[in-house]
Amino acid sequence: MSLLSPANAIKIESLRCLRIEHVSNECSKCIDLCPTEAIGLSTSRRISLDSTKCVGCMACIGVCPTETFVYPDFDPAVFVLQTGIKKDITLSCKNNNACLGIFNSEYFISLGLRHDSVNCDMSLCSECDMNLSGKISVTIEEHINEANRFLQAVDKPSIAISKEQNKLSRREALFSFVKDVNTLRNEESFDELFDPKESLPKSRTVFQNSLKLAIEELPPKPILEKFSFISHKQIDFISCDNCGDCIQFCPTKALQYNSDKTKILFQPLRCIACGICDDVCKPKAISSDSVFDVVTLAFNRAELLIEHHFEVCSECRVSFPQKGNETICARCESFVQDHSDLFGLARDM
Numbered sequence: 001m002s003l004l005s006p007a008n009a010i011k012i013e014s015l016r017c018l019r020i021e022h023v024s025n026e027c028s029k030c031i032d033l034c035p036t037e038a039i040g041l042s043t044s045r046r047i048s049l050d051s052t053k054c055v056g057c058m059a060c061i062g063v064c065p066t067e068t069f070v071y072p073d074f075d076p077a078v079f080v081l082q083t084g085i086k087k088d089i090t091l092s093c094k095n096n097n098a099c100l101g102i103f104n105s106e107y108f109i110s111l112g113l114r115h116d117s118v119n120c121d122m123s124l125c126s127e128c129d130m131n132l133s134g135k136i137s138v139t140i141e142e143h144i145n146e147a148n149r150f151l152q153a154v155d156k157p158s159i160a161i162s163k164e165q166n167k168l169s170r171r172e173a174l175f176s177f178v179k180d181v182n183t184l185r186n187e188e189s190f191d192e193l194f195d196p197k198e199s200l201p202k203s204r205t206v207f208q209n210s211l212k213l214a215i216e217e218l219p220p221k222p223i224l225e226k227f228s229f230i231s232h233k234q235i236d237f238i239s240c241d242n243c244g245d246c247i248q249f250c251p252t253k254a255l256q257y258n259s260d261k262t263k264i265l266f267q268p269l270r271c272i273a274c275g276i277c278d279d280v281c282k283p284k285a286i287s288s289d290s291v292f293d294v295v296t297l298a299f300n301r302a303e304l305l306i307e308h309h310f311e312v313c314s315e316c317r318v319s320f321p322q323k324g325n326e327t328i329c330a331r332c333e334s335f336v337q338d339h340s341d342l343f344g345l346a347r348d349m
């Protein structure tokens with residue numbers, strides 16, 4: 001086990017898992033990444049953590065979109081905020097924090113937006129005993145590369161990765177790590193930023209906060225990229241029957257009705273790209289594109305995805321979302337079509 005490993009210290013809040021949120025969700029990011037198969041799935045679809053197998057690499061924390069895993073002694077959200085702004089910083093498991101696996105793409109983007117330069121020291125990864133089959137270092141690099149695609153799209157410097165060995169020993173590394181964790185515990189609190197009742201992951205709050213700080217330096221152009229941690233939704237007017245399932249099941253309330261339920265509004269900042277809305281939409285009316293506006297994200301603005309005009313069906317007298325000039329609802333229309341032979345027969349008789 002690594003000197004840096006806080007095994008047995010990772011806690012699991014299994015009710016935050018997307019598999020609990022919706023029965024058809026098949027997320028397995030944590031299970032797939034865990035290098036020791038410490039994460040399992042019960043018959044009731046609950047994620048579990050076997051602490052006797054866990055080596056404390058923290059990769060599950062960095063990969064879970066809902067922050068189901070937490071390490072109480074090191075909060076990456078607080079760490080990123082405490083780095084301040086406009087510095088040249090180096091992230092390393094040796095001297096200032098936990099394994100870089102704890103940071104997801106949003107944290108790396110936030111660091112890139114806040115600072116003049118960010119360097120990620122991965123020089124110990126090749127010999128780290130938590131990095132079994134190189135899985136953890138590959139994931140760290142994927143997160144940094146995704147962050148760099150976002151940073152390049154907003155004309156910010158990319159995060160650098162260094163793999164050169166330096167002189168700090170692993171024993172010294174352990175002491176630095178413990179010292180810094182203790183320092184973090186005593187420093188400024190950012191509790192007012194994080195509402196415990198909020199379904200939005202803390203990394204998204206830090207991402208928004210960092211975007212706001214940098215907004216004046218960001219170019220006024222859309223970001224035309226696909227990311228794993230966020231999606232931009234659209235709804236097809238003709239297909240949507242305003243059933244509201246996407247709104248009901250969206251785990252972060254990114255989709256909402258207006259007060260009279262004639263409009264569906266979308267807050268891109270709140271979307272965690274879980275895909276649940278795509279899965280539950282029976283007519284397949286909702287889909288994703290890759291167009292992000294930084295001002296909309298920074299100020300958590302809502303966009304209008306669809307606006308329905310309601311009409312009363314001349315057959316069943318129930319109001320329905322009218323698509324054109326039709327006077328009967330889709331249900332009555334399909335009933336008439338399904339039984340056209342019968343109607344025809346009755347007419348002939």
Ligand code: SF4
Pocket residue numbers: 016017018019027028029030031047063064065066067068069
């Ligand atoms: S990564 Fe998170 S949401 Fe996905 S299965 Fe694991 S705990 Fe659930």
Ligand code: SF4
Pocket residue numbers: 235239240241242243244245246247280281282283284285286
């Ligand atoms: S987009 Fe799909 S799930 Fe959402 S209201 Fe329309 S039909 Fe229902």
Ligand code: SF4
Pocket residue numbers: 231233246249250251252253254255270271272273274275276277278
């Ligand atoms: S809008 Fe869809 S993809 Fe985004 S968080 Fe909600 S359910 Fe998930």
